[in-house]
Amino acid sequence: MSLSIDNQRSGGRFWGGLSLRRKQVVWAWAFLAVPILFYALIRFYPTVEAFYLSTTNWNLFSKPGFVGLANFERLWADVVFWQVFRNTVLYLAIGTPVSLALAFTIAYHLDRVRFLHGFIRALYFLPFLTTAAAMAWVWRWFYQPVPIGMINDLLSSFGLPQQPFLRSTSQALPSVLAPAIWAGLGFQVVIFLAGLRAIPNTYYEAARIDGVSNLTILRRITIPLLKPTIIFLVVFSSIGFLRIFDQVYNMTSGDPGGPLNATKPLVLMIYQTAFSSFEMGYAAAQTVVLFLVLLAVSFLQLRLLRDR
Amino acid sequence: MAGIELQGLVKRYGATQVVHGIDLTVADGEFVVFVGPSGCGKSTTLRMIAGLEDIDGGEISIGGKVVNRLEPKDRNIAMVFQNYAIYPHMSVAENIGFGLHTAKLDKAEKRKRVEQVAGILGLEPLLERRPSALSGGQRQRVAIGRAMVRDPTVFLFDEPLSNLDAQLRAQMRLEIKRLHQRLGTTIVFVTHDQVEAMTLADRIVVMRDGRILQVGAPMELYEKPADVFTARFIGSPTMNVLPGRVVTEAGIATLALGEKPVALPTTVGTVPADVLVGVRPQQLRVLAGDEPADLVLTGSVAVIEPLGSETFVHVEFGGGLILASAPAKSPPAVGAAVRLGAPVAALTLFDAASERAL
Structure with a gap:
């Protein structure tokens, strides 16, 4: 024992x-x-x-040789890179505010709806669950000329001129961005709804007794109290738009990147450099640039949106 | 300033009626406390006065004006909520000033009003702080300040002290009472705590299941409860209520309870045979030896609760426990057989069937 x-x-x-x-x-x-x-x-x-x-000239076949910053110098001088950089910034600069404004408006009003609330929420969330490839192909059909394309059908039935959409250098980027925004909307709506639900009802009741207008309640109470939610969604969706790939790739698959690279984002350029041209060193340099941009944007947003 | 009048006030949620036609008049400058257990409709009634709930029947007037269809902001009331409802992203000054957002005052004037209110509540040094840097009592004061700054005709308090610890609650109770004495504004205060009701109110409204059971001054309710519920709800510790039988012979009613029959005073009038006898623990004393008393109960001591000034004794009697008081310094021992006694004047009789006071 x-x-x-x-x-x-x-x-x-x-x-x-x-x-x-x-x-x-x-x-x-x-x-x-x-x-x-x-x-x-x-x-x-x-x-x-x-x-x-990113500092080598590796092309999969030979041993990587050190080339210093040559890849970055080449990138700096690359016209396509600057076009792609501009596209990427546009995806971010249009996508994030538009998607957040839409998602907030929907969530703000859906929060007041009791009838079929769950069903409507599920409808908004559904695109988020769908494969980007399938969705992109459906949207491609929408953008076709008459009689296939629904949007052009609608335009012509109102007597409006046909639009080229994906085949135009100016319309292609927004046309690709629209389904990307639409696909992520459900997620953002659900997060906004959760944020709105977390605000105690007495805040609104106290404001009603004080007699402030709905607009003031929205500006002075709802939005400030939603700040953590907004910060999360801004950073999260910015990263998403900076890394946009599958929507673009699938919607412009015949000519990846659209007419004259009008829709090509950075990730697609990296993909092509690496897996079509097999210039791994150059692709790695582009990846480093993307990484730095993501880092800078996230830091900037966190700093700007944190407590002033 | 203004009084409040409720006439046949009704509230339904779907098929369930939660407030059943309440009538009440609150005089100008009066401090009225709604008290009752959870779900008795007291908060709902207050929220109807505030305009946060629709009225399904009856009428509410504030200052002689029917307000049934008026928005909360047009009723000239202010409300203090249980969770204070002060905004975490605004400073104390901004929180207090928020009530003036719509007021047609210039900035300096608004600031002056905020400082004035902060002065009354002792919040001046805290004006630039955020609520997260305040204690519970200070937050409570900010909530009251926000209500005060609009200079309303009626203050509504919805369980404002429930989130505070016992000591702070007693202190805030005192502050609210002094504030009322100073401002003289009509106050309707909702609580489930009978001590708050007793200490604060000019008049108490006891509610249960959406109905008013009794309205009266605190001492009136304590001494002449209208029914068993009010008798047990008001007063601490709870009143003992024991079943008894009354025998009426030759116009003289005697109560058969305890050691010997108790002769009831002739003023009681006709009494049903089955009654409930109420006696407060403070008036049911542990008797020394053979000391005589009108009502004498015997039992053995189960638990002793010394409180310092006096000692309460739980005594086994008739299959349950009754509470009696004993001198603080010489309480009986647990398990000892004791005699408890109360004068006949201390007894409150209720009809056993209706539970109404006789």
């Missing part, structure tokens, strides 16, 4: 000697270790590798 107790004690001497707090720390690190290892291997290592590759 006393022997077995002694055995247990000696077996657990290290563990038994730890304080409760130490034990918790050991457990915490044990659980964190797996994902940390996974991320280090699958995410961080390739990221670092990409930074290295």
